[in-house]
Structure formats: structure tokens, C-alpha cells
Amino acid sequence: MVWITVDRSLDIPLIRQVYEQMRQRILRGELKAGERLPPTREFAAELEVSRNVIIEAYEQLFAEGYIEGRQGSGTYVAEGTYLRQDPSQENLFSIEKVNIEEKSNGMIDFRSGIPALELFPRNIWGNIAKKVCINTNHSTFGYDSPEGKLELRHVLSRYLRRTRGVHCHPDQIVITSGATQGLSLIAKLLLSPGDEVIIEDPITQEIQTIFSSPGSLLYPIPVDHNGMRTELIPHDKKPSFVFVTPSHQFPIGGTLPIQRRIQLIQFARQSNCYIVEDDYDSEFRYKGSPISSLQGLDPSRVIYIGTFSKILSPALRLGYLVLPPSLVEKCKNLKWFTDLHTTSLEQLTLAHFIEERCLEHHISKMKKIYKKRREALKQSLNFEFRNKVKIFGDSTGLHLIASFDNVIFSEQMLQKIDQHKIKIYPVELHTIQKGVHKNKIILGYGNLSEKEIEEGIQRLKDALLTDE
Known part of the structure; x- marks a missing residue:
């Protein structure tokens, strides 16, 4: 048998x-x-x-x-x-099975950058998508231009001007399959072996890999609670570009003040380089209005990257670049040879979703929910750890930083924490110069309920106490 x-x-x-x-x-x-x-x-x-x-x-x-x-x-x-x-x-x-089982075995995952997946506006999105599919011209089902649907680029240029202070013509926008593709296009567009990139430290491992893969060199500039320390940029450097997350530095969470923004623009002008601004989650600001973009200060010098993965869903794979006019044609050609174009039907659905103000209504609704989850996380940390924890980077986005006294998040410590069915992410994983942030962790709260957050921090406390 x-x-x-x-x-x-x-x-x-x-x-x-x-x-x-x-x-x-x-x-x-x-x-x-x-x-x-x-x-x-x-x-x-x-x-x-x-x-x-x-x-x-x-x-x-x-x-x-x-x-x-x-x-x-x-x-x-x-x-x-x-x-x-x-x-x-x-x-x-068997690996696939393990991953599926892990999701349902009670593991609480504080991964950052994940929105509340259960609150994606399915009905509204679905109704718009249905209308688009039924009513759109038959040409939509064919190959399209690499820069994306004109309808979306028009709507997006108005939306960005209104909400983020981005100054651009629709022709300056290239729609991408998420921010990662946008970053990869920039690397291909501007970098050659031996070129140098001035970059924040810490910054995501993914971005470090993308920008170093062409054989270029990363020159790290430390960050503090106000973002990149622009006064530390050497005046004699001639980088291809400077990479920053000015509205909400990842992962530390600072917002770059106007004085540093001006310093950065002045450096870019003097060294004749670009600034790449990654604006990955600044829509969710809990103290005051969203910070205006760096791009609005010098549109000819700044490349602006945006994504809908944090606002709506990573599954949509929709992002965009706002480019200085001199880079648009080269970027369109690169996009064409990368994947021809981003999915047309979802672009049109998104265009209607923005035009009908559904996006702004969704952001407004989610800010209230994320604010409650953020407060639950802060209260849980303060209750469980009292004066042994410091919290910062919590004014914007879907994560905050917790810094612990007398704790080093080593590999051994992470294994012990994992045994308590909780996943946390050390800042040190994303550093270029090692050793500065060994006591800090990134705690994402967007895709966790308040109950899960409270339970997760209790487990974290149990894990840390077990180590003592």
C-alpha cells in the first residue's frame, strides 16, 4: 500500500x-x-x-x-x-505549516509597520473595485504605461499638496509596487559601484541592503530624538544622495526640525546631490497636524517616497515616487524593465477611494483607534516596568521605542522572550555602527488589540524577570 x-x-x-x-x-x-x-x-x-x-x-x-x-x-x-x-x-x-501554526498558537507579535488588518475598509474598497471593474474602458485590461494611471497621479498630486505640502505635477509621479520597489528604483537610478550614500543610523536593514547592493558605500550619521544629526555631515562629502525619514525617523521616531531640514537642503545644494525622503507613516500623527514634507522646501532637490502599505494594507502593493523633472524619464524606463507597470485596476480603485475622501475618513478613524492602542502600550509599559523603562518616538506612526535600564537584548535574551510567545525587535538589528542601542526595542502596536498589547507586555516582563 x-x-x-x-x-x-x-x-x-x-x-x-x-x-x-x-x-x-x-x-x-x-x-x-x-x-x-x-x-x-x-x-x-x-x-x-x-x-x-x-x-x-x-x-x-x-x-x-x-x-x-x-x-x-x-x-x-x-x-x-x-x-x-x-x-x-x-x-x-513543513516550514509553511510551521508558519501557519505559529500565527494561531498564541504568539503576540509587536512587529512595526503593520496596520490593523482586521479594519481594512473591505466593503467600501470592494464596492469601488466592483464599479471600476465593470465600468472601466476595456483598454484598462491591457498593458499600461510604467508611470501609472493618469487618473491616480492627478488625484494623488492634489492629495499630497493638501495633506503633506508636496509640490508636484502629476507627470512627476511614478506609481510603484510598494515603497520597496521605489527604493530599488532609486538605487538603480542614482547609484554605481563606489558611490556613497549618507544615511541615518539606525535605519532598516532592508534599506541598507537595497542601497549597498549596487556596490555603493553607506556613510552613517547618528540620530537623536530629533532625527538625523545634520551637523555631523562632513562638508567635504560628495554623496549621490542623503537618505532621511524626517517626519518620523525609523526606528527611533524623531521629527526633523526646520533648522536641520534647512541644513540638509543647504548641504545638498552645495554638494550637488539629491535628498531621498521616505515618508512611510506620517499620516498617523497624534500630537497636532501631520508634519509638512521636506520635499515642499525644495522640490527640485528632493525625491519623495510614499506608500499605502501602512495606511491601508501591505497586500495592495501600492506606493509612489515624486521625482524632480530631470529624473522622471529615466525612472519610467527603469520601471518598465522592472515589471512593466503596477496593477491597473487597483490603481483606479485607489484613485476613486482618494477622490471620494474615503482615504481621509479612514485615516481619521484609524488615528483614534491607534491612539488608544498606543496609550494602552504606554500604560502597560509604565505599569509593568515603572521607572525602569523610558518611552520615546511615540508621537507619530505605528510603533514606539522602549529603552530599558540594565537590559541588553542579546540573541540569548531574544530566545527567552520568544519562549514566552512574544516577538519583539531590537533597535540594534537596524544599526550600522553597533553597540549604541542595545537596550532599546521597537514595539509596533498597529495590528494588536489593546488586550493583546497588555498581555504581551506582561509576558515581556515575565521573560525579563526570568533572566534575572
Whole structure:
């Protein structure tokens, strides 16, 4: 008998389960070439499934050459179907299962940058998407221009002017598949081996990797509670660009004051370089109005990056670049050779979503919810750790920084915390110059309920006490 099982609780069809398990056993040599397979009726009875399930699984294996029929004799494993397994690939299927199980085993994950996924405006978005799909011109279903739909770029230019003080013409906007693609396009556009980038420290590992991958060099400038310390930028540097997150520095959380913004622009002018402004989550500001963009001070010198992953959902994969006119054509060409264009239907849906003020209504609603979650996190930290914790970077966005007295978040410490079913993220993971932020962690709260936040901080306290 072929030893396989079926699980009716899975979303995977029974036919696919039978086919996939038999295919894997043949490839691994557990079912050898020339080995006779059981008759479909007998096999179906053994697994307690319909005979049609086995017939269709056999037919798929036969179509792909894994098995063969011999007239009057039965079904056999075909020759040449054994593939020696790479040990690193053997557990891919089980890894997927572990990840799925991890999400439902009570783990509380303080990952930053994730919005409240359960509160995505599904009905509104769905209704707009349906209308777009039904009423749009048939040309929308074909290939489109790399810079994105004109409708979205027009709406976006007005929205950014109104809410972020960004000055641009729709022709200066290139729609991207998320901020990561925007960052990658900038790297390809402006960097060559040996070029230098002046960059905040700390900053995300992802951004460090993207900007160093062309063979360029990162020159880190420390940040404090007001963002990049612009007075530390050497005047003799000639970088390709300076990278900043001025409205909400990631991860420390500072807002770059006007004096430092002016210093930065003056440096860029003197050294004839660009400034890349990543405005990843500044819509959610809890003290006063959102900070105006750096781009608004010098549109010809600043490249502005935005994304809807933090406002709406990472699943949409929608972001944008606002470029100085001199860079637009080169960027459009790069975008074309990267992925032709970003999904057209979702661009049009987003355009209507913004035009009908649904986005601003959603942001207004979510600010109230995130503010409550932020307060729950601050109160829990102060209650559980009293005067042993300092909190900062909490005025904007979906995360804050907690700095602990006499705690170093080493690999061993992270393992102990993980055993308490809680995931936290040390600032030190994102530093270029190591050793400065070893006692600080990033705590995201956007995708956690107030109850989960309180429980998570209790577990964190238990984990830290266990270490003492």
C-alpha cells in the first residue's frame, strides 16, 4: 500500500493532497521506478475517499510523466522520475505549516509597520473595485504605461499638496509596487559601484541592503530624538544622495526640525546631490497636524517616497515616487524593465477611494483607534516596568521605542522572550555602527488589540524577570 494520508480540515482539495504526496514520494525514490501502484478502487477504499479522487490524481501524475499504464497489468511508477533531494529543500513544506501554526498558537507579535488588518475598509474598497471593474474602458485590461494611471497621479498630486505640502505635477509621479520597489528604483537610478550614500543610523536593514547592493558605500550619521544629526555631515562629502525619514525617523521616531531640514537642503545644494525622503507613516500623527514634507522646501532637490502599505494594507502593493523633472524619464524606463507597470485596476480603485475622501475618513478613524492602542502600550509599559523603562518616538506612526535600564537584548535574551510567545525587535538589528542601542526595542502596536498589547507586555516582563 502507498502510505499517504488526507486531511479534510485543510483548504487543499483531496485530489491535490493525493497527487502531491505521491509525486513527492516518487521524486524522493520512496516509490521506485517499475513499482506497481494499487488499483484506484482499492486505493480509494483505503483512504476512505471517492474513487474519482484517486482517478483524477492518477491522471495528473500520468499527464506529467510520473506514472505509466501497462495494458492488462496496471499502473506503475515510470522510469527516470527519481530526483536526488537537496537537503536544504527537504523541509520547505513543513516550514509553511510551521508558519501557519505559529500565527494561531498564541504568539503576540509587536512587529512595526503593520496596520490593523482586521479594519481594512473591505466593503467600501470592494464596492469601488466592483464599479471600476465593470465600468472601466476595456483598454484598462491591457498593458499600461510604467508611470501609472493618469487618473491616480492627478488625484494623488492634489492629495499630497493638501495633506503633506508636496509640490508636484502629476507627470512627476511614478506609481510603484510598494515603497520597496521605489527604493530599488532609486538605487538603480542614482547609484554605481563606489558611490556613497549618507544615511541615518539606525535605519532598516532592508534599506541598507537595497542601497549597498549596487556596490555603493553607506556613510552613517547618528540620530537623536530629533532625527538625523545634520551637523555631523562632513562638508567635504560628495554623496549621490542623503537618505532621511524626517517626519518620523525609523526606528527611533524623531521629527526633523526646520533648522536641520534647512541644513540638509543647504548641504545638498552645495554638494550637488539629491535628498531621498521616505515618508512611510506620517499620516498617523497624534500630537497636532501631520508634519509638512521636506520635499515642499525644495522640490527640485528632493525625491519623495510614499506608500499605502501602512495606511491601508501591505497586500495592495501600492506606493509612489515624486521625482524632480530631470529624473522622471529615466525612472519610467527603469520601471518598465522592472515589471512593466503596477496593477491597473487597483490603481483606479485607489484613485476613486482618494477622490471620494474615503482615504481621509479612514485615516481619521484609524488615528483614534491607534491612539488608544498606543496609550494602552504606554500604560502597560509604565505599569509593568515603572521607572525602569523610558518611552520615546511615540508621537507619530505605528510603533514606539522602549529603552530599558540594565537590559541588553542579546540573541540569548531574544530566545527567552520568544519562549514566552512574544516577538519583539531590537533597535540594534537596524544599526550600522553597533553597540549604541542595545537596550532599546521597537514595539509596533498597529495590528494588536489593546488586550493583546497588555498581555504581551506582561509576558515581556515575565521573560525579563526570568533572566534575572
